[in-house]
Amino acid sequence: MDSFELSKFAGAILAALLLIVASSVIVDLKTASSPSQPVAGYKLPTDTATAEAPAGEAKPTETAEAPAAAKDGAAAPATPAKDGAAAPTKDGAATPAPAAGGFDAKAVVALLASAKAEDGAAKFKACAACHQVKKDAPSAVAPNLWGIVNRPKAAQADYAAKYSEAMKAKGGEWSYENLALFLHQPKGYLPGTKMVYNGIKDPGEIASVIAYLRSLADAPAPLPN
Ligand code: HEC
Incomplete structure (x- = not known):
């Protein structure tokens, strides 16, 4: 003192x-x-x-x-030394590289074997704002998704006139892999789509939503081997 x-x-x-x-x-x-x-x-x-x-x-x-x-x-000199040490630490913290944008749809398909349709049903609430899923329920602002797995794209009869040109032109069926790509990034997979939805980031969530979609059928499509 x-x-x-x-x-x-x-x-x-x-x-x-x-x-x-x-x-x-x-x-x-x-x-x-x-x-x-x-x-x-x-x-x-x-x-x-x-x-x-x-x-x-x-x-x-x-x-x-x-x-x-x-x-x-x-x-x-301890004080300046600390400062000197702090500077590199900051640089070190800034180092982590941004996540690569690569999305692996095949990895999502591989998750289907363990994905739970119940989890997907919960996540699907965001989709249900636009999509009907009950068999024979009329399509509203979006095509009914009953039996969507392996269904040809843009093939919901009562929605035929409303599909975007992009969807009609895409061709092919809604395979597990195509669904994964579309649900991950609708506008990335299908530029010009009318589906206003940002997409799902988490591969596990995408897999569970697809597992739920798969359950919307009289005879669910076989799981990939
Ligand atoms: C804001 C409304 C909206 C939401 C939310 C939405 N969709 Fe869609 N969806 C659409 C519309 C509109 C189309 C038709 C797109 C087109 O024609 O380009 C569509 C198309 C689709 C198709 C292709 C249907 C076909 O007959 O080819 C699938 C599969 C699909 N949506 C799944 C989903 C899933 C799963 C979710 C939730 C993760 C979702 N959608 C959320 C509006 C929506």
Whole structure:
């Protein structure tokens, strides 16, 4: 504590001297830090009421603490060393590369064996806003998806007039793999599609939704081997 107060007083002196001449400060600082003379001189006012006078000038003391800290920093190179260590750490944290955009539809198909249709049914609530799934239910804003697995694209009879040109032109059937690609990124798989849906990121979720779609049939399509 003593040394802390000493440095405060030294700072006060420093602040006072700063008002006079900048160059003399440096000189006095050196004098103050080594011998105890200026400290002893201050001890007397500390005990008396006059001590409050220097204390009242505490505002300059704050200013004085800055140089004091600077002194410490210069004396103990530990502080700059820490900063130096922190900089590389930040760089290290920034290093992780962005995930590659590659989507593996075959990996989703491989997940079908263990995917749960119940999970897919829950996820399908987002789809049910547009899609009917009950057998023979009329298509509304989107084609009924009953029996969609392995059904030719754009083949729902009561929706025939409403399919986008892109969907009608795509061709082929809704294989597991095509469904995975479409559900992952509808507009990526089929630019120009009328289906306004961002897609599902998680491969496991896509697999469970497809497992649910598969269950929407009198005779569900066989699982891939
Ligand atoms: C905002 C409404 C909307 C949502 C939500 C939506 N769809 Fe669609 N979906 C459509 C429309 C419209 C089409 C017809 C697209 C076209 O013709 O380009 C379609 C087409 C499809 C098709 C092709 C049907 C066929 O007969 O060829 C499948 C499969 C499909 N959607 C599955 C899904 C699944 C699964 C979800 C939920 C993960 C989903 N959709 C969410 C509107 C929607």
